[in-house]
Amino acid sequence: VRARPPRLAEWLLAASTAERDRTALLGDLQEEFAGRVARHGLRSASRWYWRQTRASLVPNLRRRLRPRPVVPSRDHAMTSLTQDVRLALRLLARRPLISTVAVVSLAVGIGLSAGIFSLLEAVVLRPLPVAAPGDLRVVLEVRERGMNHNFTYPGFVAYREAQESFTDVVALSLVTAALHDATGSQMVDGELVSGSYFDTLGPRIRIGRGLADADNVAGAPPVAVLSDFEFRRLFGRATELGGRSVRLNGVEFAVVGVTAAPFRGMQLGRNARFWIPLVHQPVLEPVGGESLLSRRTASWLTVIGRIRPGVSNVQAIAELEALDTGLTQRLADREPRFALVPGGQGDSGLPGQTGPSLTLLLGAALLVLGVACANVAGLLLARAGDRSREIAVRAALGAGRWRVARLLLIDALAVGLAGTAGGVIAARLTAPLAVSLFAQFGEPVTLDVVLNGPVLAFAAAAGLLSALSAGMVPVLRGWRSPVLAGLADGGRSATSSAGARRSRRLLVTAQFALTLGVVAAAVLLVRSLANVRAVPTGLDVEHVALVSVNIGAAGFDAARTRDYIGRVNGRLAALPGVRAAGFGRVPPLGFGGSRMTVMVPGYTPEPDEDMEINYNMVSPEYFDALGIDLVSGAGLRPPVAGGTRGGGVVPIVVNETMARQYWRGRRAVGQRLHLSDTALLEVVGVARDVKYRNVLEAPRPSFYFSVARAATVPDGVFHVRTYDDPAPMLDALRHAVVEVDPLVPLSAVRTLEHQLALNINRERVTTTIGAALGATALLLSAVGLFAAMAGLVAARAREMGVRLALGAVPATLARLVLREGLRMALWGGAAGIALALWLGTVIESRLYGVGPFDPLSLGGALALLAGVALLAAWLPARRAARVDPVQVLRVE
Amino acid sequence: MLGEFEQSVLLAIAHLGEGAYGVTIRQEIERRTGREVAIGALYTALDRIERKGLVRSRMSDPTPTRGGRAKRHFSLRPAGARALRQSREFLNRMWEGLEPDLKRSRP
Numbered sequence: 001v002r003a004r005p006p007r008l009a010e011w012l013l014a015a016s017t018a019e020r021d022r023t024a025l026l027g028d029l030q031e032e033f034a035g036r037v038a039r040h041g042l043r044s045a046s047r048w049y050w051r052q053t054r055a056s057l058v059p060n061l062r063r064r065l066r067p068r069p070v071v072p073s074r075d076h077a078m079t080s081l082t083q084d085v086r087l088a089l090r091l092l093a094r095r096p097l098i099s100t101v102a103v104v105s106l107a108v109g110i111g112l113s114a115g116i117f118s119l120l121e122a123v124v125l126r127p128l129p130v131a132a133p134g135d136l137r138v139v140l141e142v143r144e145r146g147m148n149h150n151f152t153y154p155g156f157v158a159y160r161e162a163q164e165s166f167t168d169v170v171a172l173s174l175v176t177a178a179l180h181d182a183t184g185s186q187m188v189d190g191e192l193v194s195g196s197y198f199d200t201l202g203p204r205i206r207i208g209r210g211l212a213d214a215d216n217v218a219g220a221p222p223v224a225v226l227s228d229f230e231f232r233r234l235f236g237r238a239t240e241l242g243g244r245s246v247r248l249n250g251v252e253f254a255v256v257g258v259t260a261a262p263f264r265g266m267q268l269g270r271n272a273r274f275w276i277p278l279v280h281q282p283v284l285e286p287v288g289g290e291s292l293l294s295r296r297t298a299s300w301l302t303v304i305g306r307i308r309p310g311v312s313n314v315q316a317i318a319e320l321e322a323l324d325t326g327l328t329q330r331l332a333d334r335e336p337r338f339a340l341v342p343g344g345q346g347d348s349g350l351p352g353q354t355g356p357s358l359t360l361l362l363g364a365a366l367l368v369l370g371v372a373c374a375n376v377a378g379l380l381l382a383r384a385g386d387r388s389r390e391i392a393v394r395a396a397l398g399a400g401r402w403r404v405a406r407l408l409l410i411d412a413l414a415v416g417l418a419g420t421a422g423g424v425i426a427a428r429l430t431a432p433l434a435v436s437l438f439a440q441f442g443e444p445v446t447l448d449v450v451l452n453g454p455v456l457a458f459a460a461a462a463g464l465l466s467a468l469s470a471g472m473v474p475v476l477r478g479w480r481s482p483v484l485a486g487l488a489d490g491g492r493s494a495t496s497s498a499g500a501r502r503s504r505r506l507l508v509t510a511q512f513a514l515t516l517g518v519v520a521a522a523v524l525l526v527r528s529l530a531n532v533r534a535v536p537t538g539l540d541v542e543h544v545a546l547v548s549v550n551i552g553a554a555g556f557d558a559a560r561t562r563d564y565i566g567r568v569n570g571r572l573a574a575l576p577g578v579r580a581a582g583f584g585r586v587p588p589l590g591f592g593g594s595r596m597t598v599m600v601p602g603y604t605p606e607p608d609e610d611m612e613i614n615y616n617m618v619s620p621e622y623f624d625a626l627g628i629d630l631v632s633g634a635g636l637r638p639p640v641a642g643g644t645r646g647g648g649v650v651p652i653v654v655n656e657t658m659a660r661q662y663w664r665g666r667r668a669v670g671q672r673l674h675l676s677d678t679a680l681l682e683v684v685g686v687a688r689d690v691k692y693r694n695v696l697e698a699p700r701p702s703f704y705f706s707v708a709r710a711a712t713v714p715d716g717v718f719h720v721r722t723y724d725d726p727a728p729m730l731d732a733l734r735h736a737v738v739e740v741d742p743l744v745p746l747s748a749v750r751t752l753e754h755q756l757a758l759n760i761n762r763e764r765v766t767t768t769i770g771a772a773l774g775a776t777a778l779l780l781s782a783v784g785l786f787a788a789m790a791g792l793v794a795a796r797a798r799e800m801g802v803r804l805a806l807g808a809v810p811a812t813l814a815r816l817v818l819r820e821g822l823r824m825a826l827w828g829g830a831a832g833i834a835l836a837l838w839l840g841t842v843i844e845s846r847l848y849g850v851g852p853f854d855p856l857s858l859g860g861a862l863a864l865l866a867g868v869a870l871l872a873a874w875l876p877a878r879r880a881a882r883v884d885p886v887q888v889l890r891v892e
Numbered sequence: 893m894l895g896e897f898e899q900s901v902l903l904a905i906a907h908l909g910e911g912a913y914g915v916t917i918r919q920e921i922e923r924r925t926g927r928e929v930a931i932g933a934l935y936t937a938l939d940r941i942e943r944k945g946l947v948r949s950r951m952s953d954p955t956p957t958r959g960g961r962a963k964r965h966f967s968l969r970p971a972g973a974r975a976l977r978q979s980r981e982f983l984n985r986m987w988e989g990l991e992p993d994l995k996r997s998r999p
Contacts (some may be wrong), residue, residue: 013932020937024951027961028914029931034957056932063936 003037005030006046010054016060082409088414091383099415100786102379106466108421109372111426112776113365114459119382120362120433121454122447124355129263129345131202132306136343137313139169139303139320141328141336148328149347150299153278153292155327156194159303162323165316166305168200172266172347173301175276177284178745180247181234187747188230190248190274191265192281198225198257200306201266207231208241208257215256216277223277224253228261230273246274251283262448266304266346269438271446277819296326302347303327313340317475347457350440360843364521364773367514369466371780374469374511376415378787381503384408387522409471417469424451424459437765441591442758448770477503501795504788505824511784512828512865515777517835520861521776521843524850525767527857532760533848538690540627543579544719544752545726546587547737552714554743568740569621572720575736577729579721582621583707586614586692588752589718589759593693598681599674600662608611613658614692614702617710623653623687625719626752631656633669633685636706650705653685658701681705695759696848715747726751754855766846778864782872783827789821789876800880801888810881817880821873822866829865831856894979900925901937902976904967905947911953913963938966946972 010026017025029052036045092099127133141148151159156171163169171194179188189580191197195217198210206228215223226234235244244255253276265272276284276790278301292298307316311315320338321328345351384391391404431449438445470633477499549568565583574580586593605611616622620636623629636653649672649864659668671683681703690698707713720726720733734749757764793800800813840852848858894902904920909993917938918929941947952963 007931017932017935018939021939021960021964024914024964025931025935027954027958027963028918030959030961031955031957032915032918052931055928055930058932059930059936060932063939 003034003042003045005033005049006053009050013053013056013060016057016064017074018060018064020246051271051842069233076456081406081410082636084410085414088411091386091411092414092418095379095383096381097123098379098787101783102376102415103418103422105372105375106415106463107426108776108780109365109369110420110423110459110462110464111430112773113362113462114423114455115371115427115431115434116358116362116365117458118427118449118451118455119434119447120355120358121452121458122449123268123358124345124351126452127453128266128268128346129260130266130344131201133344135306135309136201136346137166137305137307137316137340138343138347139305139327140339140341142339145771148299149302151301151303151327152296152299153301154294154296155268155325156301156303158325159320159323159327160194162325163305163319164313165308165319167308167822168196169303170197170200171301171303172195172197173264173278173281174267174270174272175281175284176747177248177274178250179274180250182592187745188273189265189270190276190284191267192278192284193275194278197275201304202847203263204260206258207239208255210257210637211275211277214646216279216298216617218279218522220277220279220630222251222253222280222283223256224248225257225259225275226255227259227264227271227273229264229271231255231258248276249281249284250273253280264446266302266343266348268345268348269350269440269445269447270348270443292495293846299328304343304347307340316340350445351760354438357762357846361766361769361773363842364518364770364839366462367518368461368773368777368780370514371511371518371777371784373466373470374507374514375787376412376419376466377473377507377781378504378784379415380408380470380474381477381507382787382791383411384477385500386742405475408475409468411474412467412471415470416463419466420459420463420472423463424456427451427455427459427605434769437761439758439761442755442761473503473507501792504791508781508785508788508824509828509831511781512825512869513832515774515781516829516832516861517571517839518777519774519864520832520836520858521839522770523857523861523864524840524843524847524854525770527850527854528847529760529763529767532763533756535606535691535695536747537589537695537756537849539752540686540721541752541756542727543722544626545722545730545733545749546750546752546755547585547718547720547733547746548715548748549737550745550747551719552712554741554745556741558711561710562708564744565619565707565713565716568718568737569619571736571740572718572733573621575720575729575732577722579723580621580624581718581720582623582625583619583716583718584622584626585617585707585713585788587712587718587755588626588719589691589695589755590717591693591759596675600671603662614700616653616702616704617707617713617716618704622704622719625721626690627721628690629688631686632667633683635685636704649680649682650709651684652681652703652705653687654683654703655687655689655699655701657689657699658703659683659686661701693825695756708847719752727753763780763846763848778868781828782868785821785825786872786876788824789817789873790879792820793817793876793880796880797888798882800883801885804883805885805889810883813883814877814881817877818870818873821869821876823867825869826862829862836861893982894975895937897933897937898941899976899979901934902941902968902972905968906973906976910967912966917966941972942966944971945969946975956978 013029014022014026029049033045033049036048040048062739130136138149139151141151151171153171155168160169173192175192176189177189179186193211195211195213195215198205199212203210205225208225211223211225214220226246231238238244239724243253246255247253253274259275264270265275279293281293292300305316307313317338317340321336373567387407391407394407395404429450435447435449438447475525478534551564556564563624569581569583572578593614594616596615597612599611623635630653633653636651654668662668662673663671668683668686671682673681675681683703687704691697692700692702707716718733718737721728722729726733730749730751737744737746800808803813804810808859836858837853840847840854844852900921901917904917904924905919908916914931914934914939918934921927921929921934938947938949942949946969947966948969949964949966952965954960954962
């Protein structure tokens with residue numbers, strides 16, 4: 001067998017060598033290689049071959065890329081096309097700085113657009129990786145105030161039996177459990193699911209099996225399916241189950257299957273890592289040892305069904321409403337009403353919450369792309385100027401308009417291709433960063449942002465459109481008479497021709513018009529966010545830390561829970577720097593809360609009034625610990641030992657809104673009211689209104705009663721009010737709480753400030769990305785203006801030299817240039833006002849405390865534009881002032 | 893005026909006569925100067941001097957040791973010989989009178 005030279009080296013040589021010499025060169029090397037193999041052995045010969053290859057690449061490439069005179073060819077379409085492309089690339093390399101600016105501008109524009117599009121694709125467009133996602137429906141119950149997703153377990157079982165609209169329905173509930181592994185334990189998300197979850201939804205199973213109905217019967221052995229991510233994290237590259245198990249909340253679950261990536265459960269954005277049959281709910285959610293499975297009053301399940309072919313939503317809803325299955329907790333003599341929504345993305349608020357923002361941001365990113373296109377068009381104009389003589393000659397020799405247009409468009413496409421490639425890379429790098437900004441209900445969001453077909457197609461389309469629209473600028477300029485346009489300039493570069501200057505000026509003006517729109521909208525968002533931050537919450541936001549605990553996991557009874565809460569409060573309050581510490585069930589600004597229906601004697605609710613109101617179970621120190629002032633009456637006193645739980649009158653503190661609404665004009669303290677289950681409450685105090693779930697919610701009635709009266713306290717939050725910034729104390733607080741009883745796991749330790757930031761995360765993310773887009777638009781416009789002014793100064797150097805020679809003061813020339821730059825920017829800004837106003841109305845719904853027509857924001861944006869324009873024109877202006885008349889005039 | 897490498901290539905072709913093609917030219921220069929010559933650089937130079945009209949080339953039949961590839965044979969054209977002589981003369985004139993000094997200073 002004859003020894004072969006290294007294939008890769010041979011291929012590199014073949015690719016780089018000029019075609020004329022390819023055969024001879026490769027033959028020579030192979031001949032010598034064969035000789036060397038015989039004398040020195042294969043290894044040495046291969047090394048030699050590689051050395052030759054390396055040393056030959058540079059001369060080979062230099063030879064191939066060396067410019068040759070371009071001869072207008074006979075129209076052999078393809079050969080002339082490749083020539084045009086080669087020429088375009090060569091010219092691109094000849095003006096490296098301007099080419100880089102254009103390519104980078106385009107890459108930034110496409111990167112931003114494609115990056116945001118990839119988020120939109122992952123959040124809104126892409127269905128979950130399940131079988132036929134289009135057939136899935138989420139069942140909702142329609143209530144006066146919005147929708148409810150949650151149903152009872154007995155209701156679900158009965159409904160599943162009776163219904164015929166769906167091939168099957170499944171129930172699931174998100175659960176967080178402590179997973180113990182070699183490195184300790186951590187809280188992980190998973191789903192409690194009904195038996196047919198996997199068969200009905202059809203995510204791919206990589207190893208083993210999914211769950212079955214037989215796993216979801218009382219007394220069935222505990223089994224779990226793990227996600228691909230979790231299985232790999234725990235067991236590495238194992239491809240068999242091999243009797244493995246996981247410990248969740250201290251209970252062993254045998255692993256019976258592993259899903260294939262990227263399935264993460266039926267709640268988009270959440271990262272479910274395990275699936276457990278619903279019957280094990282009491283183990284995973286220990287609420288005082290009580291099971292939710294048999295309760296007809298506990299609505300805790302999401303129901304998703306796969307609709308039968310040919311059955312319409314209307315039919316399925318009619319059946320749901322006709323079947324009286326107790327699916328939903330019955331409320332006050334009302335027939336439950338239902339709705340179905342597409343379930344291809346599972347049951348997640350994420351698309352609805354972030355989709356509109358992302359669409360908006362995508363629009364803004366496309367405007368930024370428009371600004372970038374103007375930079376590209378500027379480059380192409382300048383390049384067309386460089387080639388004006390060549391083009392004129394071609395035209396004179398008989399090249400038609402289309403031929404010349406093609407030449408210019410190929411230029412544009414070369415830039416477009418390079419920019420798109422850069423943009424795709426930029427999008428790949430930045431999209432995950434953007435995902436990390438997102439949070440849903442204070443939890444980080446898990447999204448698989450990928451460069452898949454739709455994203456790449458979007459980037460390619462954006463790149464192509466950008467290149468073509470930018471390429472049209474020089475084409476249209478030369479359209480009327482390519483010969484004259486080129487030759488009439490008498491060999492001067494076309495940047496000096498009045499027409500080209502006008503085009504360039506128009507481009508910069510258009511850039512600034514778009515930029516004003518984006519910047520004005522960004523300024524509106526920034527102001528709106530500042531307003532949101534300034535909304536009074538009624539809480540001492542700067543001085544409170546929150547320590548969330550999961551008391552249920554420790555399995556305490558009521559007495560021990562009371563004792564625990566009291567001891568932690570005491571321990572925290574005794575720490576240096578702490579002013580007060582108190583416990584509450586519901587964290588402030590934590591999105592969620594508890595509601596109870598109340599009946600107020602002497603108060604007649606409006607027909608549709610919601611009498612289910614917010615409440616919180618707190619320790620007496622709670623009000624002091626959050627800085628909530630009592631307006632009248634007293635606070636909650638610790639109940640007498642051996643207390644009155646379950647009987648007697650329960651003292652409550654109500655908020656101002658509740659006092660005002662139910663006892664208008666009367667003294668609230670001393671008033672009594674009932675819960676639906678006849679328990680009697682008496683108002684002992686009135687506290688100032690505070691924000692309960694969200695910063696932007698309207699004040700609503702709410703009340704507090706002592707946590708000591710609660711039968712079970714599954715979880716809650718210790719609120720610690722400090723004298724100074726609580727952030728540095730978080731570790732000390734964590735340790736203090738753990739020391740009191742290490743059995744109770746902590747779920748989060750953060751400042752109230754942080755909680756507030758999470759609460760307004762959506763506003764923050766939109767504003768952050770919006771501001772980044774505005775800044776990018778400004779930067780791109782500045783670059784465009786700079787390039788245009790620099791070109792202008794270079795083109796008018798002769799004129800300026802003459803002026804200087806005739807006695808003009810250099811500073812006057814600099815001012816001339818500055819004024820010209822400023823004028824372009826401000827004309828653009830003025831033209832952009834309409835766009836800015838329109839964008840303002842588009843984002844109106846998400847503005848807080850500032851209207852879409854805000855003169856201050858608009859003025860601020862214009863001032864920003866002017867400032868940036870002056871900066872960008874500064875260097876060219878200096879150059880104008882330093883023109884050396886002698887040098888310039890000598891050229892003449 | 894010829895470049896140094898172009899001169900070396902032309903001289904190698906002159907030495908080799910009938911047998912001048914890529915392999916032999918490369919080896920001739922390496923043997924005489926001790927410097928390794930990249931085949932890519934050689935062909936670039938050959939292309940250049942051929943276009944200047946100093947050498948001519950013709951393809952020969954393919955052989956199996958070369959993986960079935962043909963050789964390109966090179967031979968000196970009169971203009972090439974002339975250019976070499978001129979270069980030599982030019983350098984000689986510049987050297988005149990210097991040889992003893994430079995020989996002493998460079999061991």
